[in-house]
Structures are given as C-alpha cells and as structure tokens.
Amino acid sequence: MIEDLKGSESWRMFRIISEFTEGFDKLSEIRFAISIFGSTRIKPSSPYYQAAQTVAEVLASHGYAIISGGGAGVLEAANKGAHIKKQRSIGLNIAGEEKPNAYQNLRLEFRYFFVRKLMFVKHSMGYVCFPGGFNTLDELFEALSLMQTHKIHPVPLILFGSDYWKGLTDWIENTVLTNQLIDKADLAHISVTDDPLEVVDIMNKHREWKLKKIVEATSTDASER
Numbered sequence: 001m002i003e004d005l006k007g008s009e010s011w012r013m014f015r016i017i018s019e020f021t022e023g024f025d026k027l028s029e030i031r032f033a034i035s036i037f038g039s040t041r042i043k044p045s046s047p048y049y050q051a052a053q054t055v056a057e058v059l060a061s062h063g064y065a066i067i068s069g070g071g072a073g074v075l076e077a078a079n080k081g082a083h084i085k086k087q088r089s090i091g092l093n094i095a096g097e098e099k100p101n102a103y104q105n106l107r108l109e110f111r112y113f114f115v116r117k118l119m120f121v122k123h124s125m126g127y128v129c130f131p132g133g134f135n136t137l138d139e140l141f142e143a144l145s146l147m148q149t150h151k152i153h154p155v156p157l158i159l160f161g162s163d164y165w166k167g168l169t170d171w172i173e174n175t176v177l178t179n180q181l182i183d184k185a186d187l188a189h190i191s192v193t194d195d196p197l198e199v200v201d202i203m204n205k206h207r208e209w210k211l212k213k214i215v216e217a218t219s220t221d222a223s224e225r
Contacts, residue, residue, distance in 0.1 A: 019115045023092075023108055027123045028166050030088065032207055033065035035120050035140050038074025038130030040098060048161060052130050055160065055196045065090060067124060070107060071098045074130045079103035092116045111113045117142060119123075125177025125210065126156040131164040143153055148186050156202050159192045166192075 006212050036056060042048050056078045066082035068075040072089025082089035083103040091104035094112050110116040120127075120139065140159075146152040160164040169192060176182050176197045191202055 015114060016115060018109050019112060019117070023115065023119045024122075025111075025176065026106065026108060027090070028089070030064060030123050032125050033067050033088070033090065033123050034059050034100050034126050034128060034141075034203060035067040035124040036074065036078035036128045036130065037069070037132055037136045038078075039132040039136065040069075040071040040073035040075060041133075042073040042131065044077075046186045048074060048130050051160060051194075051196065053081040053084075053091035055128060056197050057085050058196050058200050059203065060085035060087035062204060063087075064125070064203065067092060067120065068106055070100045072101060074132065076103060076162070078100035092094060092119055101135050105208075119198060121146065121152060124155065125208060126158065128160055128199055129165075130160050144186065144190075148182070154189050156206050158199055158202060159190065160194065160199065162192050162194050 036052060038048065038052060042052075043107055058081075060066060060082045065088035066078050067090040068078040070079070072091035075091070079089045079101055080103040083105065088106060090106045091100055091105050091108070093100045093107060093108050094107045094113065094116065100107060108119070110119075117139070121143065127139065127143055129136055140157060143152070143155065143157055146183045147154055159169070169190070172182075172187065177184060177187070191198075193199060
C-alpha cells in the first residue's frame, strides 16, 4: 500500500503477521466454503445481483459457508443469500476501500490485499465469479496460476453469466491455447453457466471427491501405524 512507504519495515512486518494470525484463527473452523466474486458496481436491480443472491442461498442450503470481499454489489448479494439461510456469511474486507455490507456474520478487515487473497485461497473449496472487473479477474487468474503450478489442489472455478464471459473464454481457447501457451488440461476446472443449480451440482461433486480423498488418506494412515 502507498501509505506503507512511511514507517519502519519491522513494524510493517508485524502488521502483516498479525493479519495472517487473525485470519487463520477466525477461519480455522470453516470446513466447506465457497468464495463468490464480482463487481461492487452491480446494483440490486441487476439480474446478476439477484442471481448472486440466489446462488448463495442455494449453496448455503447445502451446507456451504459463503465468503466474499464484504463490499457492495455482487459481494453484498452473496453475503445476503447466506445470511437469509442462516449460514456462515463471511466478509474479507479491505480497510478503507468501501463500506462493508450489512449481511456479514463474520467480518475480517485487512490492510493488505495479498493477505486477503491467501485467505480466499486457503479457505475456499471453490470459486464462483460473476461479472466483474480487475479484482474479479485477478482472483480468477490467481487460482488458475496456482493450480497450473500445483501450488494448490484443484478447485472448481465457475464463471456465472455466459454472455459476459464469452469473449474471455473464446480468447483463451482460440488465442492462448491455440498458440500453445497453456495446455488444455489447464482449463479443465473452468465451467461456465447461467444456472444456480448447476453451480451447486458442481460444488457438491467436488465436495464428495474431497471427502472421499480424506477417507482414503485416513485409511492409509491407519494401515501404516
């Protein structure tokens, strides 16, 4: 952050450590959570706002906590959907960026974007990206990069709003992939949909896969003792 050019490096380090510590501590009990991204500029009257709320409600009904950036627009709709279903509604807010929405029952505030990004990655079982700008694209491509380089386990990346995302997905497939700058396998975890129920179906299948892996790992550990 620009204001961090003032002051000592050591104090800045302690602030960063404190944000990591608070985030890990408060989110440690979250088991299955879905992060929902999208523009804060989308108004409550927008079909995308309504769709984000519906997606969050349906996911919450299936036992998923919902994580957002805590702001307005799509982020508010996501937290609102979880709040309505009395599920964990988590906001990872950036200090001073904008007013937090009123639908968070667990709110964390960060000074540093990179700390917040780690919290999304560490505690999310999947991403749903609604129409958004640079921040939404940043989160999407961060997750793709981490999976491509095997730094995180595979997670579903769902792009909601086929009309909005078509230009990007066409460019990736017809330009980036055609020029062999990525592998086709890199795109295996991206889905595009306009159906909230398909979002839940994808996440449920991934949750079943994760639970199966946990059982297999537990059985292996027990047999080796």
